[in-house]
Amino acid sequence: MLDSNNIEIHETAFVTSTFRATDVILSKDVFAYLWRNPKTEKWIREYLKKVSSEETFTHCLRNRYFLESIKENIGTNGIEVLINFGAGFSMYPFLLDKKTINIEIDKWEVVEYKKPKIEQWQKTNVLPKRNLHFIGVDFSTAYKDALLTTIKAIKGNKKCFILIEGVLFFLDREETDNLFDLFNSIQNTGDIIGSASFQDELKESLAFKRLLRFFGEKVAKTKASDYQTVKDEFYQRRANYSLMDHQDYFSLSKTYNHKIRLQKELILNENFYLLQKMKS
Numbered sequence: 001m002l003d004s005n006n007i008e009i010h011e012t013a014f015v016t017s018t019f020r021a022t023d024v025i026l027s028k029d030v031f032a033y034l035w036r037n038p039k040t041e042k043w044i045r046e047y048l049k050k051v052s053s054e055e056t057f058t059h060c061l062r063n064r065y066f067l068e069s070i071k072e073n074i075g076t077n078g079i080e081v082l083i084n085f086g087a088g089f090s091m092y093p094f095l096l097d098k099k100t101i102n103i104e105i106d107k108w109e110v111v112e113y114k115k116p117k118i119e120q121w122q123k124t125n126v127l128p129k130r131n132l133h134f135i136g137v138d139f140s141t142a143y144k145d146a147l148l149t150t151i152k153a154i155k156g157n158k159k160c161f162i163l164i165e166g167v168l169f170f171l172d173r174e175e176t177d178n179l180f181d182l183f184n185s186i187q188n189t190g191d192i193i194g195s196a197s198f199q200d201e202l203k204e205s206l207a208f209k210r211l212l213r214f215f216g217e218k219v220a221k222t223k224a225s226d227y228q229t230v231k232d233e234f235y236q237r238r239a240n241y242s243l244m245d246h247q248d249y250f251s252l253s254k255t256y257n258h259k260i261r262l263q264k265e266l267i268l269n270e271n272f273y274l275l276q277k278m279k280s
């Protein structure tokens with residue numbers, strides 16, 4: 001990991017956590033700094049210059065929104081389990097009450113890197129102890145039955161919040177549908193999904209074109225069709241779920257009193273959705 005000049009898809013997780021660490025007051029992620037490293041810092045300097053300098057704040061606000069949504073659902077909706085799909089190096093378990101059960105799922109290379117680091121930081125009291133389970137899975141493979149069994153064994157019948165942020169962009173529609181079908185099999189009435197994605201219209205923006213050019217230089221995938229965008233209807237029309245909340249970078253900036261610096265065309269505006277499972 002982190003030994004060549006190019007960046008792999010799973011290494012984008014370092015980038016996300018480094019963005020979160022740059023404005024802790026906004027992100028509320030006081031542990032994101034632990035993942036900082038020289039290769040990512042160099043990559044980020046270039047990325048902010050060539051793609052969009054607003055990217056630190058879009059990632060901070062995303063973390064803030066989901067953190068507060070999860071906390072609220074723990075407090076008022078009886079959520080006991082957080083399941084983070086494509087968790088990367090996010091640090092929600094340590095920002096939440098210690099009673100919460102956490103399941104983090106990502107590619108093996110991420111899990112193999114993250115787990116021992118977390119255990120080491122817990123041993124040295126840098127991080128508090130938490131009920132945390134890591135599962136290594138690639139969503140592009142046939143993983144569903146085994147993963148469902150593993151999750152059920154940990155979660156039992158407890159209420160859960162499923163989070164998927166910063167991931168759908170890298171998946172195709174079939175992989176996405178498979179994941180949301182799995183969420184439906186995992187969840188019971190009242191359970192929540194939190195999802196982040198880009199809308200189709202973003203592909204026309206200058207910021208997106210710059211992102212593609214930059215990824216073309218640095219990441220294996222290069223065509224716009226390689227990166228998934230998602231329509232609102234995907235969330236509005238999900239069988240068994242109702243859309244509870246829909247935000248984006250602009251609305252969250254108002255909520256959390258953040259002053260936007262760039263014009264719209266230069267911002268990678270991400271959309272954030274909360275879905276609740278209805279009675280079937």
Ligand SMILES: C[S@@+](CC[C@H](N)C(=O)[O-])C[C@H]1O[C@@H](n2cnc3c(N)ncnc32)[C@H](O)[C@@H]1O
Nearest residue numbers: 010012013016086087088107138139140165166
């Ligand atoms: C941009 S990072 C976001 C990480 C984290 N959700 C966050 O917001 O900090 C994208 C994550 O998706 C994971 N990912 C991408 N494709 C995946 C796949 N096919 N199977 C499992 N994980 C995948 C990557 O390994 C990486 O950790």
